[in-house]
Amino acid sequence: MxxxxxxxxxxxxxxxxxxxxxxxxxxxxxxxxxxxxxxxxxxxxxxxxxxxxxxxxxxxxxxxxxxxxxxxxxxxxxxxxxxxxxxxxxxxxxxxxxxxxxxxxxxxxxxxxxxxxxxxxxxxxxxxxxxxxxxxxxxxxxxxxxxxxxxxxxxxxxxxxxxxxxxxxxxxxxxxxxxxxxxxxRRAPTAPAGGLLSGFPRHPLAYLTGVVALFCMVPEGAVLDWAALYLRQEMGANLATASLAFTFFSGTMALMRFLGDGLRNRLGAVATMRLSGTVAATGLLGAGLAPSPLVATLAFAFAGLGIANMVPIAFSAAGNQPGISSAAGMSVATTIGYSGLLLAPSLVGFVADRTGFAVIFIGLSGLLALVVMMAGLVRPADTIAAQPAE
Structure with missing residues (x-):
């Protein structure tokens, strides 16, 4: 082609x-x-x-x-x-x-x-x-x-x-x-022998990459679902101000996604994941410790810069697993990621009823710090040029 x-x-x-x-x-x-x-x-x-x-x-x-x-x-x-x-x-x-x-x-x-x-x-x-x-x-x-x-x-x-x-x-x-x-x-797809269930890869790296995707998706979903409520209920912001947390977070995330490929092509997937995770964790920690709605909103915007490219990198790594088809790797990563994302909002709400949202965002910053430590798992995303063209 x-x-x-x-x-x-x-x-x-x-x-x-x-x-x-x-x-x-x-x-x-x-x-x-x-x-x-x-x-x-x-x-x-x-x-x-x-x-x-x-x-x-x-x-x-x-x-x-x-x-x-x-x-x-x-x-x-x-x-x-x-x-x-x-x-x-x-x-x-x-x-x-x-x-x-x-x-x-x-x-x-x-x-x-x-x-x-x-x-x-x-x-x-x-x-x-x-x-x-x-x-x-x-x-x-x-x-x-x-x-x-x-x-x-x-x-x-x-x-x-x-x-x-x-x-x-x-x-x-x-x-x-x-x-x-x-x-x-280009490579002719082949049906997995034994039907649907046999299409799941056996190598644990595919599932660990799915866990990385999950750990990246949960904080993103938590900000989208709960940031406005956090500013409204716990920080006393009015409705218009509270909505800015979602707006600023989404805006910086969308902007950084268009810049992210250039950053990843320059630094590599692992380094970009570590940098992104560090920025995201810092932003959520700042939001959880923020003394005012303005500071919290700016912290969420900063977190959006980091979270933006974490899921795309995890998915790219899932589709480039060695010895696994991109279809199998991607289906595992998306299934694990979105399955956990279904449960996360109710779990966050349950915990927040007892601890407040500030503790939730501080805890999620720790989850992102764990992703930084696991960044080596996305190394297959650095092998695009070495992979056979499909």
Missing amino acids: SQDNALHGRWAVATFFFVNGFMVGSWAPQIPLLVSRFALSESVLGLLILVVGLGAVAAMPVCGYFMSRFGSRVVMRVAGPLCAVSLLAVAAAPDMAVLVAALAAFGALLGGMDVTMNANAVAVERRLARAIMSSSHGFWSLGGFAGAGIGGVLAQQWGHLFHAGAVTAVALLLVLAAVPKLIVE
Whole structure:
């Protein structure tokens, strides 16, 4: 494949990242509309959101198996268009039974698209012999920002069905435009003997890399879920000020993701992970010890600079494990990471009820310090140029 075609493949997979983030962001404005349509209590809504997460986690190893058989591009060609129309099915659900099924499918397609686009990004990295994973995740952040920002206006002005239809049209158009440019792995995929379960790698390094991904994802999720509440309840900030913690954190994280590939190409994955983990741990420690909402907000923004590239590096390492296909490595890392992420919000809430959020963020800074010590596990991400092009 020529360099030009590889570059086309790079922008095609970036489009898939944008669309996946766009769908996640577009889901957010639909949540309050679901509450009013079905008169949902908070506990029932929590269970329905859990259905989305369980669908995503269940789909990841399944898609890993199909990628092992057919390659990431084939699975993306199925998951991408289906994911683009899945929010419309949620919005059109006439009753609770259909809604549950639609939410499970929505989550499964988001998760399936997630693991396949990350695996395809690894293949693009090998073709180009340089990192592109961090900026790919940056496009995911842009998609989420666009979906949430535009979606709220559309849903308020024209209702949930119009909003979902517009989201579907935009997402489907982008996916169909990108599909022909996706790269095809050069090495013929082979089906694991023995079926789905045998597709899981036996080497413990694959699972340890998944644990690293989990340790990187939990602090990110905690800031997104709880930072505003921390500033509001424990530091006395007003609602507008409290929301700035999320805004600043997301902004610095998105910015650093677009700068992260250049940093990683210069320093290497291990050194970048250590630097990123140190910055992130310092930021969360500062947030937990902050004397005022302003200092806490700036500390969260600083943490975003570090957290930004940690998950992309972990995923790149997972897809470049020696002796393991990128499909198998990626499915393990995403399944472990997202499974833990499902449990983390409730665990954080349970502990925070007894200790307060300041202790939580101080503890999470310790978790990130542990990632710094484990940074050697992401060394396979430094072997992109030495890996056979897929």
